[in-house]
Amino acid sequence: MEIKLPAYAKLVISLLGIILTVFVMIEAKSVLVPLLISGLLAVLISPLTSWLERRKVPKALASILSLVALLGFLAGLVYLLYNQLIGFGDDLGALEAKVTELLNKFNDFIDSHIEGVVPISAGSLKDTIFNYLKGNISSITQGAIATATSITIAFILPIYIFLFLYFRHFLMEFVMMAFSEKNREKVQNAADKIKMVVQNYIVGMFLVIIILAILNTIALVSLGIKHALLFAIFAAMLNVIPYLGPLIGSTLPILFALLTKDSLWYPIGVFLAFYFIQLAESNFFTPKIVGGRVSMNPFMTIVALFIGNFIWGLAGMILFIPGMAVLKVIFDEIPGLEPYGFLLGDTKASKEKTETRTLRDKINRVRGRFKV
Numbered sequence: 405m406e407i408k409l410p411a412y413a414k415l416v417i418s419l420l421g422i423i424l425t426v427f428v429m430i431e432a433k434s435v436l437v438p439l440l441i442s443g444l445l446a447v448l449i450s451p452l453t454s455w456l457e458r459r460k461v462p463k464a465l466a467s468i469l470s471l472v473a474l475l476g477f478l479a480g481l482v483y484l485l486y487n488q489l490i491g492f493g494d495d496l497g498a499l500e501a502k503v504t505e506l507l508n509k510f511n512d513f514i515d516s517h518i519e520g521v522v523p524i525s526a527g528s529l530k531d532t533i534f535n536y537l538k539g540n541i542s543s544i545t546q547g548a549i550a551t552a553t554s555i556t557i558a559f560i561l562p563i564y565i566f567l568f569l570y571f572r573h574f575l576m577e578f579v580m581m582a583f584s585e586k587n588r589e590k591v592q593n594a595a596d597k598i599k600m601v602v603q604n605y606i607v608g609m610f611l612v613i614i615i616l617a618i619l620n621t622i623a624l625v626s627l628g629i630k631h632a633l634l635f636a637i638f639a640a641m642l643n644v645i646p647y648l649g650p651l652i653g654s655t656l657p658i659l660f661a662l663l664t665k666d667s668l669w670y671p672i673g674v675f676l677a678f679y680f681i682q683l684a685e686s687n688f689f690t691p692k693i694v695g696g697r698v699s700m701n702p703f704m705t706i707v708a709l710f711i712g713n714f715i716w717g718l719a720g721m722i723l724f725i726p727g728m729a730v731l732k733v734i735f736d737e738i739p740g741l742e743p744y745g746f747l748l749g750d751t752k753a754s755k756e757k758t759e760t761r762t763l764r765d766k767i768n769r770v771r772g773r774f775k776v
Contacts, residue, residue: 437719442564447602449474467569488634594737605729616640623677654678
């Protein structure tokens with residue numbers, strides 16, 4: 405006999421389930437985060453593993469070679485960013501002098517044209533900003549080294565990645581066996597879509613970040629902006645955050661050009677270069693590379709970023725974006741959960757689907773009138 409619960413009881417049960425899930429995620433962070441990061445990295449290099457296996461390379465060796473390629477790339481990226489941060493920290497003294505000069509000019513202008521305004525103290529600004537940056541550049545780089553050499557990064561993650569690569573077909577068979585015979589076709593269909601989403605979104609965004617980093621570097625180097633590579637990579641990585649990410653990523657090199665160059669044309673040039681690169685990214689690179697199979701809702705993406713930061717910090721901000729893409733596929737495949745998939749989807753795509761559905765209904769009604 406089916407038990408029907410009142411609406412308030414269902415709401416209470418749902419809230420308790422959400423609270424319990426969040427509690428478990430927070431408490432099991434040390435277990436879940438390495439597993440999920442390893443899974444995402446394994447997905448990134450799984451095409452290379454499959455390619456090696458098709459070339460008759462043994463499964464274990466193919467997984468090891470793919471893992472070595474990934475670790476080599478990550479080590480090179482960390483080393484590159486570390487050197488860029490060190491160089492940027494060395495230039496903070498010149499930036500301090502430039503800001504002090506600009507503040508003195510600003511105070512002279514205020515003093516000569518406006519009465520009763522307290523001038524801005526360059527010394528206080530130095531104490532609050534530049535000393536803070538100098539102290540934290542060192543701690544950031546030292547923290548990065550400590551993190552890179554920690555047991556979790558240096559030992560556990562590579563083992564997880566290797567196991568995910570080696571046992572990926574076995575894990576898929578387990579998922580299929582966990583469901584009844586009548587639902588296996590739906591499960592296989594959902595699994596194929598999830599794999600497609602992960603490949604299109606994660607791998608696609610990774611390629612987009614590389615392309616943007618190259619274009620940003622070319623633009624900044626052409627304008628003669630120092631630390632072009634650091635600003636370019638930082639802006640490209642922030643591009644995964646809708647609206648806010650590109651804004652922050654372009655603001656930093658614009659301010660740096662404003663402080664280090666004698667002409668206003670340099671920050672204007674940086675602004676125009678980043679603007680046109682962003683137009684190309686949103687209208688060409690992302691649609692062509694990532695694809696339109698799963699369009700993300702910018703509002704829900706930002707909400708996922710804040711929730712991920714609340715639960716797992718920086719790791720949550722990284723993991724919750726592809727996690728939301730996977731959830732959208734699952735919601736779209738399970739009857740009764742389609743509204744939640746609609747909520748996560750892109751508003752433009754949802755509008756197009758609604759217009760298509762309305763047009764199809766009108767055609768069916770017209771056909772019904774003339775049907776004998």
